[in-house]
Amino acid sequence: MKTIIEPFRIKSVEPIEMTTRHQRERYIHAAHYNLFSLESQHVLIDLLTDSGTSSMSARQWGAIMTGDESYAGSPSFFRFESAVRKLMPFKNIIPTHQGRAAEKILFSVVAGKGKYIPNNTHFDTTRANIEFTGAQAVDLVVSEGLNPASEHPFKGNMDVQRLIDFINEIGEDNIPICMLTLTNNSGGGQPVSMDNIREVKSVCEHYGIPLFIDACRFAENAYFIKIREKGFQNRDIPSIVREIFSYADGVTMSAKKDGLVNIGGWLAMNNDLWASQARTLLILTEGFPTYGGLAGRDLEAIAVGLEEIVQEDYLRYRIASTQYLGDHLFEAGVPTVRPAGGHAIYIDARAMLPHIPPMQYPGQSLAVELYLHGGIRGCEIGTVMFGRQADGTELPSRMDLVRLAIPRRVYTQSHIDYVIEAIIEVNEHKHNLQGMKITWEPPSLRHFTSHFEYCL
Numbered sequence: 001m002k003t004i005i006e007p008f009r010i011k012s013v014e015p016i017e018m019t020t021r022h023q024r025e026r027y028i029h030a031a032h033y034n035l036f037s038l039e040s041q042h043v044l045i046d047l048l049t050d051s052g053t054s055s056m057s058a059r060q061w062g063a064i065m066t067g068d069e070s071y072a073g074s075p076s077f078f079r080f081e082s083a084v085r086k087l088m089p090f091k092n093i094i095p096t097h098q099g100r101a102a103e104k105i106l107f108s109v110v111a112g113k114g115k116y117i118p119n120n121t122h123f124d125t126t127r128a129n130i131e132f133t134g135a136q137a138v139d140l141v142v143s144e145g146l147n148p149a150s151e152h153p154f155k156g157n158m159d160v161q162r163l164i165d166f167i168n169e170i171g172e173d174n175i176p177i178c179m180l181t182l183t184n185n186s187g188g189g190q191p192v193s194m195d196n197i198r199e200v201k202s203v204c205e206h207y208g209i210p211l212f213i214d215a216c217r218f219a220e221n222a223y224f225i226k227i228r229e230k231g232f233q234n235r236d237i238p239s240i241v242r243e244i245f246s247y248a249d250g251v252t253m254s255a256k257k258d259g260l261v262n263i264g265g266w267l268a269m270n271n272d273l274w275a276s277q278a279r280t281l282l283i284l285t286e287g288f289p290t291y292g293g294l295a296g297r298d299l300e301a302i303a304v305g306l307e308e309i310v311q312e313d314y315l316r317y318r319i320a321s322t323q324y325l326g327d328h329l330f331e332a333g334v335p336t337v338r339p340a341g342g343h344a345i346y347i348d349a350r351a352m353l354p355h356i357p358p359m360q361y362p363g364q365s366l367a368v369e370l371y372l373h374g375g376i377r378g379c380e381i382g383t384v385m386f387g388r389q390a391d392g393t394e395l396p397s398r399m400d401l402v403r404l405a406i407p408r409r410v411y412t413q414s415h416i417d418y419v420i421e422a423i424i425e426v427n428e429h430k431h432n433l434q435g436m437k438i439t440w441e442p443p444s445l446r447h448f449t450s451h452f453e454y455c456l
């Protein structure tokens, strides 16, 4: 059957406040045309991020009531630890309040001046935490991963030859760990194949470099392996997940993604010495090692979320729903990054709006118009986000995209149909869209707070 049905019923609803274009014109004007400055109740369909925006299940809410808030040795911690270990069998499992806290602690232990950390593509907080220690973050994704039109099934793969060349150039002693991000968020939510994970592991092993996985979307990646990689069609998801982590020496994880919760994360590894240093830092900034910046109830919600995220019915719906959005836009002639990623669709605003030069932020103009026309909030990933250089000058970024990230279990197929309709209508009147300019910007991370106006 063609219709995707959600593998759940809805027991508790959150009303969406319906707004008109006229109202939205007022809201976005008051927000200086910055979508981050909108009040979220003025958004109809919020596709700003899939992070921390999941709906929890009745079982998760039930587990929350069983949370034990003891400072040390809470049974909630042991339920969390055993749920993590079932999928990621590492010796040391250290809870943190979210993914970047795990990164901050890991890189404080292993990185530092003169060190280099390769990855397929570092997520922005990962890169920032590496660079904060004085080390350098290096992206070595395959060339297909940089080509928006390529339909390669595993565009998140590491370029293994480049990795070998890089290690030979820099020297393995200056590379404390190698990383793989599953799925490759900054590269469009594209998966990494099992074959590539094995090859990267064998290179790492040869040079004695531990492999860490940024595991935020491990379940979506495992499902892509199942449906796209030869030999995995008959394997169940937990066994694919366990095989992935059998090649790793540790992970950083944001439970706000494939943990199916609104807050949480962890750092896990086999190295006892590093783990003991990590726990010391954890106590400084996060808390005691059996809660690490979370409440006992949060640990319970993660433990149940990890059972639900690897259910095949859920993953089939999740990936089909994202792909449905991507394929309908593609068929309607809206330029997008191909193929659909696991958690998001990226519209190529530069290709869609060739009459707006990159320095007039076509991505921002499109993101604002999607809000005005349909009440949809996406996120510019382009010249606004990356265009400002260290010396204060500005250059066009490599691409001007608008990301539509899909929260987990939140919107139904009819919401997705509405999004498709709205985007196709915007595409039909795209010639009317105007370029934008920045009228105020902060010293760093300008996309969050800048003010915009239309160019006249």
Ligand SMILES: *Cc1c(COP(=O)(O)O)cnc(C)c1O
Residues within 6 Å of the ligand: 051, 098, 099, 100, 101, 123, 125, 126, 181, 185, 214, 216, 253, 254, 255, 256, 257, 264, 265
């Ligand atoms: C979200 C994310 C992180 C950081 O996690 P937070 O929970 O937001 O701190 C790290 N890596 C990837 C790939 C992510 O998507």
